Amino acid sequence: AQTVTQSQPEMSVQEAETVTLSCTYDTSESDYYLFWYKQPPSRQMILVIRQEAYKQQNATENRFSVNFQKAAKSFSLKISDSQLGDAAMYFCAYRSAANNDMRFGAGTRLTVKP
């Protein structure tokens, strides 16, 4: 079974600085998708970024980028120029191309200090 591990329960960053959140996953499949979701205090799940496993190029969305290392099964999220509104729980998620259920990590709580 696929598992997703986020080894950092909490992280903090100074406003305008850069922070990297870690995620590793375990799978025997070659075709899958990876996601980062943000959950602010409102508890809504907001898609931050997505990566297809067959793409070697790392996905980027404005201040958010990933470092996807397929061989190492690692999928970290880098947030540049951190803003106060980035404070939230961040969940890494895995979804096989063969089915629809997403597996989530336990989350990392990010605090942004002014």
Place this chain on the structure above:
Amino acid sequence: EPEVTQTPSHQVTQMGQEVILRCVPISNHLYFYWYRQILGQKVEFLVSFYNNEISEKSEIFDDQFSVERPDGSNFTLKIRSTKLEDSAMYFCAAGRGSSYEQYFGPGTRLTVT
């Protein structure tokens, strides 16, 4: 981007009662999902729904749970006889296709007393 909506935002019910949680997915999305998040824990997959039938379900989704899309717009999750451990945040999600990302609704907080 259009939004997935869910009602109610908070539901309080007594143990043993039936509850129905409602979701209105994005109109051109064909795949629908329910997830739950027990307070302080990770988000867990319950079920996926496509073409008016369940396509996958987890071990959590036992006989007390059911889903349907009765009128072509609302997507509902029914819990037949609630238990205390059903207290959680329930998220509906929708996607255009199986290879596309899933967009989540704001969630329904279910409290079983």
